[in-house]
Amino acid sequence: xxxxxxxxxxxxxxxxxxxxxxxxxxxxxxxxxxxxxxxxxxxxxxxxxxxxxxxxxxxxxxxxxxxxxxxxxxxxxxxxxxxxxxxxxxxxxxxxxxxxxxxxxx
Amino acid sequence: xxxxxxxxxxxxxxxxxxxxxxxxxxxxxxxxxxxxxxxxxxxxxxxxxxxxxxxxxxxxxxxxxxxxxxxxxxxxxxxxxxxxxxxxxxxxxxxxxxxxxxxxxxxxxxxxxxxxxxxxxxxxxxxxxxxxxxxxxxxxxxxxxxxxxxxxxxxxxxxxxxxxxxxxxxxxxxxxxxxxxxxxxxxxxxxxxxxxxxxxxxxxxxxxxxxxxxxxxxxxxxxxxxxxxxxxxxxxxxxxxxxxxxxxxxxxxxxxxxxxxxxxxxxxxxxxxxxxxxxxxxxxxxxxxxxxxxxxxxxxxxxxxxxxxxxxxxxxxxxxxxxxxxxxxxxxxxxxxxxxxxxxxxxxxxxxxxxxxxxx
Numbered sequence: 001x002x003x004x005x006x007x008x009x010x011x012x013x014x015x016x017x018x019x020x021x022x023x024x025x026x027x028x029x030x031x032x033x034x035x036x037x038x039x040x041x042x043x044x045x046x047x048x049x050x051x052x053x054x055x056x057x058x059x060x061x062x063x064x065x066x067x068x069x070x071x072x073x074x075x076x077x078x079x080x081x082x083x084x085x086x087x088x089x090x091x092x093x094x095x096x097x098x099x100x101x102x103x104x105x106x
Numbered sequence: 107x108x109x110x111x112x113x114x115x116x117x118x119x120x121x122x123x124x125x126x127x128x129x130x131x132x133x134x135x136x137x138x139x140x141x142x143x144x145x146x147x148x149x150x151x152x153x154x155x156x157x158x159x160x161x162x163x164x165x166x167x168x169x170x171x172x173x174x175x176x177x178x179x180x181x182x183x184x185x186x187x188x189x190x191x192x193x194x195x196x197x198x199x200x201x202x203x204x205x206x207x208x209x210x211x212x213x214x215x216x217x218x219x220x221x222x223x224x225x226x227x228x229x230x231x232x233x234x235x236x237x238x239x240x241x242x243x244x245x246x247x248x249x250x251x252x253x254x255x256x257x258x259x260x261x262x263x264x265x266x267x268x269x270x271x272x273x274x275x276x277x278x279x280x281x282x283x284x285x286x287x288x289x290x291x292x293x294x295x296x297x298x299x300x301x302x303x304x305x306x307x308x309x310x311x312x313x314x315x316x317x318x319x320x321x322x323x324x325x326x327x328x329x330x331x332x333x334x335x336x337x338x339x340x341x342x343x344x345x346x347x348x349x350x351x352x353x354x355x356x357x358x359x360x361x362x363x364x365x366x367x368x369x370x371x372x373x374x375x376x377x378x379x380x381x382x383x384x385x386x387x388x389x390x391x392x393x394x395x396x397x398x399x400x401x402x403x404x405x406x407x408x409x410x411x412x413x414x415x416x417x418x419x420x421x422x423x424x425x426x427x428x429x430x431x432x433x434x435x436x437x438x439x440x441x442x443x444x445x446x447x448x449x450x451x452x453x454x455x456x457x458x459x460x461x462x463x464x465x466x
Binding site: 016 | 193394402410413415417418430
């Protein structure tokens with residue numbers, strides 16, 4: 001019985017962060033993305049909306065910002081304002097290390 | 107009386123929890139072990155008790171280990187955390203360490219592995235809680251320098267404090283030189299000794315190092331202690347982190363924003379404590395910026411939590427006319443405006459230094 005209960009114990013997969021990019025329009029809708037489809041779409045939209053709101057509120061605060069970089073220990077979000085929308089790059093620490101290693105080898 | 111440290115074990119498998127409980131109970135430090143089968147239960151237990159160590163699985167139903175750790179790192183930064191998982195995906199190892207977790211362990215599958223794990227846990231539990239330089243717990247830099255001088259030794263003491271690195275040269279029991287951030291001599295020595303935590307290592311002696319400090323080490327340490335004491339009581343001392351500025355007086359919260367404004371490249375500064383108190387320099391309408399900073403910080407803090415990417419480190423905003431960086435330290439949001447010619451990496455490095463000095 002213990003075997004059956006442990007077999008059927010439902011554990012959702014852990015959230016994997018990816019390196020990639022996506023573009024959003026002025027309403028925060030995703031236009032195109034290179035992020036794997038296994039990454040939850042609503043989280044991708046949350047990132048886009050957070051970025052757009054920050055850009056818009058910056059304008060209201062009389063700050064003209066063209067780029068935002070948000071650093072977390074596990075992820076770097078780089079957003080560039082683009083014709084009312086934005087282009088957003090996600091970078092994980094692993095990919096940054098790999099890039100630096102490749103650069104040092106070149 | 108011996109203090110029994112409390113350990114919280116979190117795993118959705120009660121049988122495994124029982125095994126781990128037995129293992130932890132047998133540790134030489136005899137910790138008080140409690141268990142939780144879900145992340146939410148673990149959070150409730152952490153709210154109600156003072157724990158020393160949290161050991162959690164990653165894969166759990168509803169709230170998984172990453173979600174739990176993201177909250178734990180924010181709410182209880184002092185709590186030591188260990189991930190114990192059977193998840194073979196190595197990508198999660200660096201992710202977990204990025205969240206600030208102390209150790210990432212694959213679930214032991216042999217007696218030898220279990221013995222190693224037990225040894226590791228005991229060492230984690232035995233570590234003192236007081237701040238100190240790694241290597242000699244609870245010893246200050248003054249103690250380290252004194253130790254080397256009293257023993258008439260010769261060495262180079264290399265100290266790192268976040269983005270800063272400093273060197274102190276000791277020759278035959280006397281401090282002969284010091285260097286950090288393009289500052290040398292006594293000024294560098296005083297600056298290094300203000301650092302409260304970090305890492306150090308003893309490097310081989312460099313007998314040929316030119317001498318720039320001629321005072322006996324006792325006098326030097328006494329003067330440094332006095333200088334630190336005075337600067338701690340001087341609320342508006344002129345202090346800067348820029349190499350061009352006065353070299354012997356780093357920025358501290360006590361020195362205020364006036365000092366920060368003298369840092370090379372800074373155009374304005376805004377400090378917000380507990381969402382209400384605002385202090386600013388170089389801004390005409392600080393409230394407008396403060397509202398934006400507060401909204402942005404809260405928004406990205408929440409986003410970081412839902413992405414399980416760890417606590418928000420830094421926000422950098424760049425524009426044609428101005429650049430700004432936002433960081434939080436000790437409940438204070440600090441927004442610094444910079445000249446527009448600095449790159450994102452420059453801004454990050456400069457802000458890291460400001461925050462380190464602010465905290466130190």
